[in-house]
Amino acid sequence: MSIELEQEDVSIFEDRLWHHKGWEARVIKNEDDDGWAVAMTQDGQAEPALVGPWTMGRDKKSPKPLDVSAFNTLVKTASEIIRRHEQHQAAMLHKTIEIEVRGLRVVVALDIEPDEENPTATLTATAADGSQLAKVRARPDQGLTRASAQRWADAGYPRASED
Template identity: 55%
Template sequence: MTDTTPTTESDDTLPLQQDRLWRDERWTARIIKNEEDDGWAVEMTRHGDPEPALVGPWTMGRDKKNPKPLDGPAFSTLVKTAAEVIRRHEQQLHATLNRSVTVSAGERRIRVTLAIVPDEDNPSATLSAFDEADDSELARVNVPASFKLSATSASAWIDADFARPR
């Protein structure tokens, strides 16, 4: 297959369709030599990301020596798969950085959340309490990013009248 759009080496955002390289406005698929064996691999990189979102094996061509050329359906499938990998990674990161527990305090149910802001130099976190009946915020304090939220720590914070945990 040949290029469908003229490009220059410095322009890596224009659409391109070659046997071993496909690119659209958001993604680049590149067939590369698999360093692990004699086969081929494909890497999918979202534009602007430093690393590929997906690297996987690629099918050999009919000559059993060269890779099968990329085509439109394969590129579409790779885009969907790579986007799903990124989506799942983002969900996992969100779940790691945002925790929530609900505890009983007297006659009320209180939802306590911990939101961590990752930062290499100065990570931080916010501990918040919400009345489950009307979702009103009862308290909010800054805590170390290392704070461990559990039902026990949430209850202790509530019992201390929402004083900043040490």
């Protein structure tokens, strides 16, 4: 009988390696100079979310050992970097603009579905009462500006031409 533990279930607390609650902090030799760096990697990720300088120890040659306070700060910082990246990605894939059409407020949204081979996009116009005025396929590289949204609405929400 074999018992398998999830990687996040195992905690490691060594001078240059901490692994705890889904995060790994690894102190590594800085390739650019004689100093040290720390890499923070979330479980399941191939690349670190954060790589930054690390403090030298008292002997000015070896790195300072990791400790609970430093680890917690590194987790907080790396988590914030991931959160900001996710927010940026979401903002790039979903854009909304509010315009006025014949005296009524209309929200125009461009939603992009990323796909390496066949990305798609949808352009939607929604009235202030929540009713959908139009929904058309759009080019995934189409931009959305107040002017382009207004032109689309003023033209009666036509389908985008397929090039």
